[in-house]
Amino acid sequence: MSELRRPVAAIGDDEVVAELRALAAWLDAPAIPRAGTPDPARRARLRIEAGEGRSGRAWWPWAGGTGRGPAWRRSLVLAVVALGVLAAIAGAIGFGVPGIRIIFTGPTPSPSASRQASSPGAFSPSPRPSPTVAPSAGPLGSGLDLGFLTTPSEASSMGGFPLALPASSSLGAPDTTWFTEGRVTFAWRTQPGLPETRAAGVGLLLTEFRGSVNQEFFEKMIGPGSTITPVMIGDVAGWWISGEPHEIVYLDPQGEIIADTRRVAGDTLLWTRGDLTFRMETSLDRGAAIALAETIR
Amino acid sequence: MAYEELVRRYQDVAVRTAHLFAPDGDAEDATQEAFVKAHAALARFRPDAPFRPWLLRIVANEARNRRRSATRRVGLALRVVEDRRPDDAAPSPESAVLAGERRSDLLRAVNGLRDDDREVIAVRYFLDLSEAEAAITLGIPRGTVKSRLSRALGRLRERLAADEAEQ
Numbered sequence: 001m002s003e004l005r006r007p008v009a010a011i012g013d014d015e016v017v018a019e020l021r022a023l024a025a026w027l028d029a030p031a032i033p034r035a036g037t038p039d040p041a042r043r044a045r046l047r048i049e050a051g052e053g054r055s056g057r058a059w060w061p062w063a064g065g066t067g068r069g070p071a072w073r074r075s076l077v078l079a080v081v082a083l084g085v086l087a088a089i090a091g092a093i094g095f096g097v098p099g100i101r102i103i104f105t106g107p108t109p110s111p112s113a114s115r116q117a118s119s120p121g122a123f124s125p126s127p128r129p130s131p132t133v134a135p136s137a138g139p140l141g142s143g144l145d146l147g148f149l150t151t152p153s154e155a156s157s158m159g160g161f162p163l164a165l166p167a168s169s170s171l172g173a174p175d176t177t178w179f180t181e182g183r184v185t186f187a188w189r190t191q192p193g194l195p196e197t198r199a200a201g202v203g204l205l206l207t208e209f210r211g212s213v214n215q216e217f218f219e220k221m222i223g224p225g226s227t228i229t230p231v232m233i234g235d236v237a238g239w240w241i242s243g244e245p246h247e248i249v250y251l252d253p254q255g256e257i258i259a260d261t262r263r264v265a266g267d268t269l270l271w272t273r274g275d276l277t278f279r280m281e282t283s284l285d286r287g288a289a290i291a292l293a294e295t296i297r
Numbered sequence: 298m299a300y301e302e303l304v305r306r307y308q309d310v311a312v313r314t315a316h317l318f319a320p321d322g323d324a325e326d327a328t329q330e331a332f333v334k335a336h337a338a339l340a341r342f343r344p345d346a347p348f349r350p351w352l353l354r355i356v357a358n359e360a361r362n363r364r365r366s367a368t369r370r371v372g373l374a375l376r377v378v379e380d381r382r383p384d385d386a387a388p389s390p391e392s393a394v395l396a397g398e399r400r401s402d403l404l405r406a407v408n409g410l411r412d413d414d415r416e417v418i419a420v421r422y423f424l425d426l427s428e429a430e431a432a433i434t435l436g437i438p439r440g441t442v443k444s445r446l447s448r449a450l451g452r453l454r455e456r457l458a459a460d461e462a463e464q
Contacts, residue, residue, distance in 0.1 A: 009454075017450070024422060024423040026378060026400055027375055027377060040308055040332055048300065
């Protein structure tokens with residue numbers, strides 16, 4: 001390319017421009033979307049539907065994206081709604097809208113003190129990563145408020161829905177199955193590829209229940225150290241919740257408030273498929289958790 | 298959601314814009330943020346105006362903000378892909394004749410330019426925007442695009458000449 005090596009003084013602007021245009025094809029560019037995440041257009045849509053016009057980090061309501069009114073006004077309305085919901089929960093008043101609310105209560109909501117006192121081996125609120133649930137005598141998952149021990153077939157009949165399990169053969173069958181108030185929880189022991197959660201000995205928790213994530217009424221409060229990230233699990237939208245412990249409050253199909261007071265053992269992936277909501281808790285990273293969740297059938 | 302489909306049409310150029318304006322920023326994240334902000338600003342978009350440069354202006358501003366907030370400027374530079382992956386489109390014949398050494402000289406000179414000089418070169422020649430689109434994207438009058446581009450090319454030539462003198 002000897003002619004291109006001519007001194008720059010000897011070539012015209014046109015040639016410099018042609019070289020610049022040619023250079024464009026050689027510039028590195030980020031590949032989108034990153035593996036395991038929705039593309040920016042989808043993520044923006046999820047955030048817009050969540051009513052987020054301005055990025056408030058202290059707390060951040062989610063709701064439908066029907067595009068009515070300016071984003072700040074929708075956020076404000078949702079803030080009021082969220083406070084109302086909190087008041088309703090505090091007063092144990094019903095709220096007849098199906099959906100799920102994630103309430104980030106930060107480390108150790110005060111009611112847990114009494115639960116801890118009355119429940120030896122219950123979750124204690126130390127920061128991660130050290131396991132803070134003492135290995136308890138009894139079946140895997142004891143002391144996590146998962147309900148009572150049962151079998152998969154009994155759980156399915158009590159819950160009234162077919163159970164779905166990860167297809168991953170390396171994972172194997174769940175070690176224990178628990179049931180409470182319409183929620184089935186499977187627990188797997190720590191094993192290679194399944195690091196320990198905050199609950200000693202527990203590698204994975206998968207909870208399934210009837211209910212749907214209704215984005216119109218999906219709200220969250222986020223505490224310092226908690227993050228919630230919209231993700232895609234296959235072709236359905238979900239949320240990856242990491243950081244400080246949180247509790248999930250949801251409404252069952254009858255519109256009754258169910259406060260899921262059980263202690264959070266790890267980062268949480270939450271999604272809805274059909275009329276079932278799935279909640280997976282794990283110490284896997286987000287990508288691995290999503291990959292595992294996508295095998296659930 | 299129609300908006301998602303709308304912005305997805307411009308997603309590739311938006312990410313490239315964010316990357317050109319802030320090479321070591323998170324272009325994908327900046328793009329997502331810009332899409333959210335653009336949605337909030339839709340009321341201010343004139344329907345008779347072209348959408349692409351309007352959107353790219355928001356992307357460019359978002360990327361610039363991230364660039365300014367970066368505490369260190371080390372490594373804030375565009376790079377060439379030396380080993381193209383097999384799935385990449387083959388470079389055009391014109392770009393193939395741009396020899397590797399010349400590419401790196403040129404890129405070094407571009408990276409050495411002031412931000413506003415580099416930006417005008419990037420939108421006109423790397424993104425291949427028209428002068429009118431460049432004006433909207435950069436938020437400056439069309440005449441300024443012209444004069445800034447001519448000044449930027451002049452400074453680029455000076456850098457290239459200085460490089461040659463050193464070799």
